[in-house]
Amino acid sequence: MCDHTSADSPLQQQTIVRPDNLDHTIDVSGMVDPDNGYVDRRIFSSKAVYDQEMRRIFARSWLFIGHEDQFRKPGDFFQTYMGEDPVIASMNKKREIRVLLNNCRHRGARVCRADEGSTKNFTCTYHGWSYDLDGKLVSLPGKQHYPEDFKQEDWGLVTAPRVEKYKGLIFANWDKDAEPLEDCLGDMKWYIDAFMDRDPEGTCVVGGVTKWVLDGNWKLAAEQFATDWYHVNMSHASALMVMSPTGKGPKKEIAERTGRQYTDRYGNGAGFPVHPKNRFDAQPVHEYYDYDFLRDRLSPEQVMGPLTNGHATIFPNFSYLPVNGSIRVWHPKGPNKMEVWSWTVLDKSMPDEVKKAQRLYNLRTFGPSGIFEQDDGENWSECQANAHAFMVGNTALNYQMGIGTEGEHEGFPGTTSELYSDAAGRGLYRRWQELMSTPAWHETTD
Ligand code: FES
Numbered sequence: 001m002c003d004h005t006s007a008d009s010p011l012q013q014q015t016i017v018r019p020d021n022l023d024h025t026i027d028v029s030g031m032v033d034p035d036n037g038y039v040d041r042r043i044f045s046s047k048a049v050y051d052q053e054m055r056r057i058f059a060r061s062w063l064f065i066g067h068e069d070q071f072r073k074p075g076d077f078f079q080t081y082m083g084e085d086p087v088i089a090s091m092n093k094k095r096e097i098r099v100l101l102n103n104c105r106h107r108g109a110r111v112c113r114a115d116e117g118s119t120k121n122f123t124c125t126y127h128g129w130s131y132d133l134d135g136k137l138v139s140l141p142g143k144q145h146y147p148e149d150f151k152q153e154d155w156g157l158v159t160a161p162r163v164e165k166y167k168g169l170i171f172a173n174w175d176k177d178a179e180p181l182e183d184c185l186g187d188m189k190w191y192i193d194a195f196m197d198r199d200p201e202g203t204c205v206v207g208g209v210t211k212w213v214l215d216g217n218w219k220l221a222a223e224q225f226a227t228d229w230y231h232v233n234m235s236h237a238s239a240l241m242v243m244s245p246t247g248k249g250p251k252k253e254i255a256e257r258t259g260r261q262y263t264d265r266y267g268n269g270a271g272f273p274v275h276p277k278n279r280f281d282a283q284p285v286h287e288y289y290d291y292d293f294l295r296d297r298l299s300p301e302q303v304m305g306p307l308t309n310g311h312a313t314i315f316p317n318f319s320y321l322p323v324n325g326s327i328r329v330w331h332p333k334g335p336n337k338m339e340v341w342s343w344t345v346l347d348k349s350m351p352d353e354v355k356k357a358q359r360l361y362n363l364r365t366f367g368p369s370g371i372f373e374q375d376d377g378e379n380w381s382e383c384q385a386n387a388h389a390f391m392v393g394n395t396a397l398n399y400q401m402g403i404g405t406e407g408e409h410e411g412f413p414g415t416t417s418e419l420y421s422d423a424a425g426r427g428l429y430r431r432w433q434e435l436m437s438t439p440a441w442h443e444t445t446d
């Protein structure tokens with residue numbers, strides 16, 4: 001029998017083992033200028049930039065995994081992605097959520113192919129290695145053929161070292177030393193609460209996960225949900241006409257809203273009209289809510305602002321729309337494609353008929369064939385279509401709207417600007433540039 005050195009090999013380690021010269025690092029310092037509001041078009045089309053995003057943004061940011069309502073008993077699992085990495089989120093016997101890389105340690109097949117369900121073990125269908133809900137390798141056929149020093153405990157699934165929740169939303173991070181999720185949300189929590197904390201009972205998800213593929217870089221969607229109320233009147237003009245009681249289009253006070261847009265150093269962003277009569281669009285939902293109760297439970301400013309109409313992105317690729325109860329992830333699928341995963345979130349205490357009204361309203365407006373969603377997807381695909389071309393790719397884009405209006409504004413925590421602004425877009429690209437320019441945990445030697 002020949003000698004072998006498996007016990008000493010660095011390849012046995014779970015973490016990324018990559019010779020330094022395998023990835024070429026691009027200097028992106030000149031590709032975005034958040035202070036002056038310029039963006040180099042190539043950040044949306046370059047494969048090299050995209051690969052660096054996987055290493056330096058997705059491998060160390062808090063990424064949305066799912067809603068806690070999807071995990072009700074031990075064994076419940078849900079399959080999703082962190083960046084392009086397939087992961088399984090499972091509830092273990094202690095009712096903790098574990099996030100496991102869906103990648104068999106034997107030859108690399110996925111050990112789970114179902115979208116969601118309930119199980120005791122994840123058994124790879126190639127040779128039969130089987131893992132428990134914590135990712136531990138619990139059995140393998142023909143173990144007697146492995147060398148004596150084969151340590152089964154060393155060959156469990158790679159697990160995300162950090163999983164944290166905020167108001168029912170579950171996030172995971174590959175960086176064990178990442179700042180806590182709540183620190184990265186910062187003042188954004190106040191804006192999220194206006195959506196996720198209306199009901200003392202909490203929220204639930206209904207109707208499963210709707211998924212569709214779009215031509216377009218993931219950042220086009222993430223930045224729009226962070227920063228762009230501006231497009232609403234033009235892009236959604238027909239949809240607004242259909243929804244207007246007179247069929248003639250939005251009234252002046254709808255077309256020219258006043259409001260705020262939130263931005264922070266972590267790249268999060270949210271925009272919303274501010275008006276004392278803001279209301280939910282779906283009539284049964286509007287009638288269900290007691291706005292005085294909400295003013296009391298939350299605050300008058302949250303009810304006037306981010307409670308209803310508005311948009312938001314939690315950096316890098318999780319977004320939501322409060323008025324629709326829509327939460328979504330923009331999964332990157334190469335520089336030119338994204339896969340949208342969308343859930344409907346509702347207050348647990350809502351009666352069934354109100355839940356149904358909100359779910360249908362979300363599907364009609366922001367489902368894959370929703371009257372608003374189609375406008376947005378069309379725009380992103382249009383922006384992507386020629387981004388790779390030489391002259392187009394070398395022409396800078398303008399992100400100067402509202403520049404200089406950022407500051408403190410009474411009643412609204414953190415830094416906000418006017419509603420019609422690129423402030424949160426500039427903030428998103430400031431964070432993007434910071435992470436893209438800093439070595440991540442897997443690139444350091446200690
Ligand atoms: S690839 Fe999974 S058991 Fe072989």
Ligand SMILES: [Fe+2]
Pocket residue numbers: 231232235236372375376
């Ligand atoms: Fe839109």
